[in-house]
Amino acid sequence: MAFNTLNQVIGSLENHGGLQQSQEFQSLLRCWPEVVGAAVMAQTRPLAVDRGVLKVATSSAVWAQQLMFQRRQILAKLNLRLPAPLVDIRFSTAQWHKPLMAEPATQEQTVLWREHPSRVLDTPAGDKIEPKPAVKEPKAAFQQWAEGIQARTQSLPLCEQCQCPAPPGELQRWGICALCATKGW
Known part of the structure; x- marks a missing residue:
């Protein structure tokens, strides 16, 4: 899996219609790594600001609790850099595993998959396997799947x-x- 820089993530959020972020939140995302440092940044993800309260997803409950102890210091550092001051910060694991958005495969991911040792071409050279209509009955669907696997692996x-x-x-x-x-x- 390829990792994106913070600028790439911010850029993709700007371009994604359903996740249009405010200028204030974008400036918060830009200064977040400087305020919290690399170790904390790797374990956190700012999600949104709601009525002056910053919501941050954390990778574990331990991180959420540790950062709650440091929230006043983090809040003070953020408020020095932000145009609109924050009132508080809430840390939670609730949305840590939720992806921000479905992103198309990058060029690097495509190249990696083409060179992966487990990749098998869909059809052997010259052969063409015609797609079959979907079957709703479980036994027939399994049979159709097994025949497809057999055709690809023979x-x-x-x-x-x-x-x-x-x-x-x-x-x-x-x-x-x-x-x-x-x-x-």
Whole structure:
């Protein structure tokens, strides 16, 4: 997974119609790393300002509690840099795992996936697998899925250890499939 800089995140928030942020919140996001430092920044995510109260998601309850003890100092530092002063800060783990938005794959992510050892081309060279209409019955859907997997894997080389079809990149990298390799780890 590629990490984005704070400026990239802010830029994507500006461009995303449903998450239009105010100038004040954007300036808060810009000064947040300087105020809290790199260690705290990695464990926090400012979410919004509501009636002068900054809401910040934290990676764990321990971080939320620790930062509650430091909130007055953080608040004072932020208010020196912000045009409109904040009244308080609330730290919570509630929205830590919630993604900000679905972002399209970056060029770097696309290149990484193309070079990944577990990647298998959708169809063998020259063959074309036609998509089949969706089936609503569970047994028929499973059968259709199993046939699709069989069609995609029939031309793959076999793992020496388990004799299952494996992507060529995995066999080149480890000499066995990824499942067998992880058993050895």
